[in-house]
Amino acid sequence: MAGPMQQAARLDDIPEDHGIRVTLSDTPILLVRQGDDVHAFSADCPHAGAPLEEGAVCNGRIVCPWHKGTFAIDDGRVIEPPALIGLKRYPVSVENGNVLVSSEAEEPPASFPSADTRMFAIIGAGAAGAAACTALREGGFLGRIALIGPESGEPYDRTALSKFVASGDMPPGEVPSLLPEGFATKRRIERIEAQVIKLDAADKRIDLPNELTLHYDAALICTGGTPKPMDVPGANLKRVHLLRSRDDAATLDASLRDAKKAVIVGASFIGLEVASSLKKRGLDVTVVAPGKIPLATQFGDELGLMFKRLHEKNGVEFRMESKVKALIGDDAVHAVELDGGETIPADVVIVGTGVRPATDFLQGIALAHDGGIEVDSAMRAAPGLYAAGDVAQFPLPRSDADLRIEHWRVAQQHARVAALNMAGGDEHYTGVPYFWTYHFGKRFEYLGHASEHDDVLIDGDLDSQAFIAYLIKDGKVAAIVACDREAPTAKLAEAMRATLTLDEARSVAGNQS
Secondary structure, eight states: OOOOEEEEEEGGGSOSSSOEEEEETTEEEEEEEETTEEEEEESBOTTTOOBGGGSEEETTEEEOTTTOOEEETTTOOEEESSOOSOOOEEOEEEETTEEEEESSOOOOOOOOOOSOOOEEEEEOOSHHHHHHHHHHHHTTOOSEEEEEESSSSSOBOTTHIIIIITTTSSOGGGOOBSSOTTHHHHTTEEEEEOOOOEEETTTTEEEETTTEEEEOSEEEEOOOEEEOOOOSTTTTSBTEEOOSSHHHHHHHHHHHTTOOEEEEEOOSHHHHHHHHHHHHTTOEEEEEESSSSTTHHHHOHHHHHHHHHHHHHTTOEEEESOOEEEEEOSSBOOEEEETTSOEEEOSEEEEOOOEEEOOTTEESSOOOTTSOEEOOTTOEEETTEEEOGGGEEEEOTTSSOEEOOOOHHHHHHHHHHHHHHHTTOOOOOOOOOEEEEEETTEEEEEEEOOSSOSEEEEEEEGGGTEEEEEEEETTEEEEEEEESOHHHHHHHHHHTTSOOOHHHHHHHHTOOO
16 A cells, blocks of 8 residues: 655656656655656666666656666666666656655565476576576566576676776675575576586587586577687786686786786777776776777777877876787786887786687587677577577667677677567567776766767767767768766667667757767
């Protein structure tokens, strides 16, 4: 039964393009309007606590300002991650233009065990695996779910490793879980902490250690990527690190406690995030990479140089157009030798030279040339077999390309589509890829995907990191890079479900410059 109704707002005070926050009995509540109807939800995003009133309301969706998760305006359910659970709902009524709301949330409907004897296997206990588990139960599947992966515990927020653990802001053991506390137990998710030895797609069989075999009715492969180690002398020295797992982060954290000089191999998103983190920790940092300009392949020269200047302003040194010839040390690394003859002192080396799809265990299906799994827009690779995330080569909406995108949220988007189809739905991936990266306190957002572009148009100021940059291909906006423009990008995240011209995109963004 709802609690007492309280005056929360006037209907005329609630805009239709974003929500407003009110507090009733110390409870923060988001009010959103659809014509003369008002809905009331929990005010903060359940993923990372973003204030939802700073996002957008469009296309019948509430869009989170920080990570572009979306919720249905009519009932608060999740439409797209990274949030994996919906918003709490509060009873609301409108009387004579007054919006009345109860501060006691509605109880969600209870679920009960069923006679469903099917077994669904989720192979990969990361972001996509977590998204799949929640979506399966949301989609009405009440049978057995096995979540399989070698790391211990429940899925966790891997993005924190390079952004916050490497900086010392977050201990490795405090990286947040992706699932609500007790979710796996309450929703009967069977966690199997093991490395899959073989999956036979023809027999629908999974082989695990200790001669354990599982037979599945449907399976989702979301095993992510395996880091590419360096193939140079000294690569096996101590204090040479990959950063892919929480255990990797803990090992790196221990090495950093008495380190003064770090070398990062690779000027990727992860490499530069780690560079930012280690500077915050007080280390001297040098980035070594073969390209001429960091991130130029993804964003073009102008934006790549902006990232380089931001890092240099904060003390990071670059050795671009360089490769590592050898890592030098007796037991632990103490220097990095470059192919041009320079030797850089190093107490620790972090290798960020990319990953390859973790698909070596698969049998019964043909893999793409790079080891990825070819899927259709339903994320289906074969009858009863689906793939999501780094391993999935999928048809990119609004393009003619089939490609893999190694973005954390894309993996979750894929997984929801796959899981809902496993549960009997007819879903197709039509989303807008989204990625965010964090450097020296600045959050940069990347919407869409541009394998190549003809031009870059910038509204705002690059060097103050307050801008929207439009990457143009054939007269259309292929992707957007932005900083300090979270409300406009929340609107663009929805608008880019259609093909936009530059003028149309600028109109959605409000022409901020």
